[in-house]
Amino acid sequence: MNKRVTIKQIAIELNVSMMTVSRALNDRSNVDSRTKQRVLETAARLGYKPNYVAKSLALNKTFSIGVVFPEISHSFFPEVIKGIERVASKNEYQLILSYTAENQSREIQALQTLESKRVDGILISMAQDVDNTDHYKVLIDDGIPLTFFDRCATGLGASCVRIDDYQSALLVMKHLMGLGYEKIAHLHGPVELELGRQRLEGYKDAMKSGNLSFREEWLVESGFSEKGGYEAMNNILALRKPDMPEAVMCVNDPVAIGAMEAISLAGLKVPDDIAITGFTDDVRAKLIRVPLTTIEQPTYAIGKKAARKLLRHIASKDEEVEDIVLDTRLIVRESCGARKKSEKLSVL
């Protein structure tokens, strides 16, 4: 391995100053075009590779943004990251990814490291068990642009790109209630997260507006995983017959899938015995035995919008803090019996 080529060596080679070389390499205006030419040639000949570490130190800018996310196994976050990557790479930013596994301490650790790496900004989707926002405040106080996506912290003066969880929950509930379901349960996400609260509120308000009373036992926290959904559903299934809900609105698709598994193992059928709804439109939602009625989120767009917003925050300290809310869409499949009913109708 040859010693790394530096600007200095190019300068010596051409008998000019380092600054001239630097200017030529960065395509500044005030360099003689012939000089620039010679510099470029020599750089190529010697195999010069700029050292971004040194450049970052001198410029106090790293051209990298941190992306902190809680989960990677399911389809939502990879797709969001793809959107982020698209925008970042177009703007010559690199992504430093940190996975938190839904764990607050890992999240804190990740943010500290990213700050020490002096990333120019951070995109973050909160971990499930985050119970306070001090570690975000530190970053904001230190002037590091921070933009949330999907799972946002409120009241910190940071931008956020998300869907309208409350309205989307209403959408789902309207659908269920329109199909005549009255006893509706909700496997909800962590109430520490705004997203969990909003979907829960949507559920409650929909029940209220439909004059439907609900039992406390119909509210079970499930987290966001299949396992959580499975266990939460088993709590529901353990209820006495008269207390058993006819439909269950799940906080997301993995939970819904876990719940369906529990229902199936209990010898019951979806949607005949219990209707199920999801949220997210996981790749699996349309493929499972009973395709899942769910909310479609503009996943890729969330990533792109979030990245764009962050880049604007990076470009200007005065960029306005925004709460960007993207539209969702209800996808009706078979897990609530709607399709079947309409099929029946068409047969009539």
Added chain:
Amino acid sequence: MNKRVTIKQIAIELNVSMMTVSRALNDRSNVDSRTKQRVLETAARLGYKPNYVAKSLALNKTFSIGVVFPEISHSFFPEVIKGIERVASKNEYQLILSYTAENQSREIQALQTLESKRVDGILISMAQDVDNTDHYKVLIDDGIPLTFFDRCATGLGASCVRIDDYQSALLVMKHLMGLGYEKIAHLHGPVELELGRQRLEGYKDAMKSGNLSFREEWLVESGFSEKGGYEAMNNILALRKPDMPEAVMCVNDPVAIGAMEAISLAGLKVPDDIAITGFTDDVRAKLIRVPLTTIEQPTYAIGKKAARKLLRHIASKDEEVEDIVLDTRLIVRESCGARKKSEKLSVL
């Protein structure tokens, strides 16, 4: 935003030299314990955050590794990355991710940027359309540890973590042939990739060893996507009846899923009319209407092993170059009729 706290400020505050502060912060042995105590306290009080950019420049080490991968939408790579992340974060390395979208020029660009960012090493899975390996050689010549995973370039003296594609292909073929299929087609991946060639060789050798003749029309390149599988399958379906294969071995699950779509749209049934096999065990494989017989890869383990190997290369220039081959397993589901047949058997 307060000005950033540096070692210098701590040094002035305590009236010691910067070196003493540096040593204390890095927990070196030869610092008076009381001094160390005072430094740590002051650092905490002032809100000192180490600047890794400066540290990296001084030490010529960035504690970050680049991960270059071609696809993120399906489940394979996210799972591998999860494995990589696990090992990296345990060793206090950060991941800089670069997504190439199966595109060689993006791959080249990504590698250049990573080199300029002076990552300590790079993990890479080749893009589909890579047709030469010069850009890898540059890195290797520059002494940057490079380890391939899943899709490896051979003959470059770089370590590689992968499965045995040839043997796995044989496994699939043996299964099909054991079920009595003789007219077997293969939707193959790009032959530029070792992986594509190996699976293709496995197919050919299996046919040969079974004394089965095959037509050239049964070999169709499909790439790695659903769309590619769909289109390639349509080529097969356009064959005259007597030339039609009874089974199709697909290079991976997305291709198999695309192929099944094409078959279904052609009004045919899997496995009754045509049997299908996949490769990868995508999350969807067991969920689709006709669950897919496929090869299970130790995805997470590939990530972990690759990361460990790379870290060892980083730690020592003398680390032996290895070709690490992990075991796979055939998962028999219903897309070849095997399950059904055995069910029939049990009824008898």
Added chain:
DNA sequence: AAAAATAATGTTAGCGGTAACATTTTTTCT
């Protein structure tokens, strides 16, 4: 208690690049 060994701290220089200002060269203008 003086010499030797050890521990603690300090000094200098450099990692590779760039901003800001200074100087020299070239061009433009009257």
Added chain:
DNA sequence: AGAAAAAATGTTACCGCTAACATTATTTTT
């Protein structure tokens, strides 16, 4: 042609931190 303006290049200092060597303070040894 000489002054002024513009263009090209050079010099100095610094970004924040650490290695390597130098020095000073402390402890150990006989």
